Amino acid sequence: MNNFTYDITTIIHFGIDQLKNLADMKASGSKVLLVYGGGSIKRNGLYDDVMQILSENGLQVTELPGVEPNPRIESVRKGVELCRENELDMVLAVGGGSCIDCAKVIAAGACYDGDAWDLVLDGGKIEKALPVYTVLTLAATGSEMDRFAVISDLEKNEKWGTAADAILPVMSVLNPEYTYSVSPKQTSAGTADIMSHTLENYFNNVKGAYLQSRMCEAILKTLVHYGPIALHQPDNYEARANLMWASSLAINGMVSYGAGVGWCVHPMEHELSAFYDITHGDGLAILTPFWMDHALNAETAWKFGEYGRNVFGITGDDDMEVGRQAIECTREYFKLLNLPATLSDVGIDSTHFDIMAEKAAAGCEGSFVPLSKEDIKSIFMAAL
Numbered sequence: 001m002n003n004f005t006y007d008i009t010t011i012i013h014f015g016i017d018q019l020k021n022l023a024d025m026k027a028s029g030s031k032v033l034l035v036y037g038g039g040s041i042k043r044n045g046l047y048d049d050v051m052q053i054l055s056e057n058g059l060q061v062t063e064l065p066g067v068e069p070n071p072r073i074e075s076v077r078k079g080v081e082l083c084r085e086n087e088l089d090m091v092l093a094v095g096g097g098s099c100i101d102c103a104k105v106i107a108a109g110a111c112y113d114g115d116a117w118d119l120v121l122d123g124g125k126i127e128k129a130l131p132v133y134t135v136l137t138l139a140a141t142g143s144e145m146d147r148f149a150v151i152s153d154l155e156k157n158e159k160w161g162t163a164a165d166a167i168l169p170v171m172s173v174l175n176p177e178y179t180y181s182v183s184p185k186q187t188s189a190g191t192a193d194i195m196s197h198t199l200e201n202y203f204n205n206v207k208g209a210y211l212q213s214r215m216c217e218a219i220l221k222t223l224v225h226y227g228p229i230a231l232h233q234p235d236n237y238e239a240r241a242n243l244m245w246a247s248s249l250a251i252n253g254m255v256s257y258g259a260g261v262g263w264c265v266h267p268m269e270h271e272l273s274a275f276y277d278i279t280h281g282d283g284l285a286i287l288t289p290f291w292m293d294h295a296l297n298a299e300t301a302w303k304f305g306e307y308g309r310n311v312f313g314i315t316g317d318d319d320m321e322v323g324r325q326a327i328e329c330t331r332e333y334f335k336l337l338n339l340p341a342t343l344s345d346v347g348i349d350s351t352h353f354d355i356m357a358e359k360a361a362a363g364c365e366g367s368f369v370p371l372s373k374e375d376i377k378s379i380f381m382a383a384l
């Protein structure tokens with residue numbers, strides 16, 4: 001196991017009736033930028049509840065509605081402008097990962113002299129940020145409890161992740177009931193995203209990180225069990241609650257401390273979204289099994305063997321064979337969630353593979369199996 005420093009400071013209020021804790025935002029001042037998306041929080045009543053609590057606590061609200069899935073740098077710039085003009089004290093995101101990511105970069109941009117895109121390209125430039133608060137409405141990205149934010153400039157076909165301590169949310173409210181209204185498509189895509197975060201951490205070469213692997217398997221089994229239940233019973237509290245907490249734990253550092261590894265399916269997927277604006281979880285569900293096909297070999301079979309036996313209950317002594325079956329189980333699982341299985345399913349052809357593979361390769365450094373531009377291109381080709 002490698003050395004690490006545990007530093008997750010986000011306060012999580014999990015469960016029913018936790019929204020009242022937004023009152024604690026008063027500690028950061030009195031003027032709030034409320035960041036939300038295309039209207040789901042108005043349709044399910046959450047907007048009214050949030051506004052009421054903020055008003056009862058004397059918090060004044062400036063709104064930034066309309067944040068897009070795959071949030072755009074233009075929305076970030078608008079938010080930064082609002083923070084500056086109105087001298088706002090903090091940012092509250094109410095929504096999924098897109099709203100939270102947008103809020104994080106707004107918070108940093110408000111404390112930065114140049115253009116916010118600089119901060120997307122280089123997290124090292126984020127020295128300060130306004131305090132970020134979140135109310136999560138979709139179990140997926142883990143942004144509610146991590147230091148990352150992913151922003152797109154679709155005019156340039158660019159989608160990049162940035163990271164900094166300063167944008168870690170101060171507090172997040174996680175009420176599984178808020179996810180009852182998430183559509184079947186987004187429920188599945190979110191579950192695939194959590195699965196991918198866990199797998200990106202799970203497939204590492206760090207010796208002796210036994211505990212981290214078992215924690216990953218616990219999350220993976222939780223997803224395998226509860227993903228289909230949430231899909232078919234959207235208001236099943238137990239399923240939504242397990243998915244929601246899995247979303248935070250998969251990426252907040254808990255399973256990767258001491259077992260860090262470079263991620264690779266994510267950099268590949270970000271190119272799909274950058275060029276085709278597809279749903280992040282859909283892209284991950286497509287690419288993951290094809291990446292696994294590529295990564296399974298005599299040296300890595302032991303890990304795929306663990307995966308197959310401990311997550312899917314596959315029996316047998318031959319790691320290669322168990323690994324092959326585990327990859328099929330992964331495919332079947334995504335199929336069960338009605339997720340797309342090929343790039344053609346989401347309208348992607350090979351037109352941009354060359355540049356997409358080149359850009360993805362730059363982000364795949366230090367991954368479980370080294371990936372060159374050519375390797376990535378062959379994974380894209382196989383996924384067609």
Ligand code: NZQ
Pocket residue numbers: 036037038039040041044067068069070071095096097098099101137138139140141142143146148149150178179180181182183186190193251266280281
């Ligand atoms: O915009 P609204 O109207 O709110 O609708 C959203 C959106 O259309 C809807 N939705 C969210 N909560 C809902 C709901 N609909 C009904 N009821 C609710 N309770 O779902 C749609 C998708 O929302 P979005 O926020 O885009 O989804 P997600 O949470 O999956 O976020 C995806 C973004 O996060 C990035 C992705 O790349 C993508 O840009 N990621 C962020 C990460 C991070 N910060 O750590 C890591 C991830 O790997 C990922 O890259």
Ligand code: ZN
Pocket residue numbers: 141193196197266280
């Ligand atoms: Zn992800």
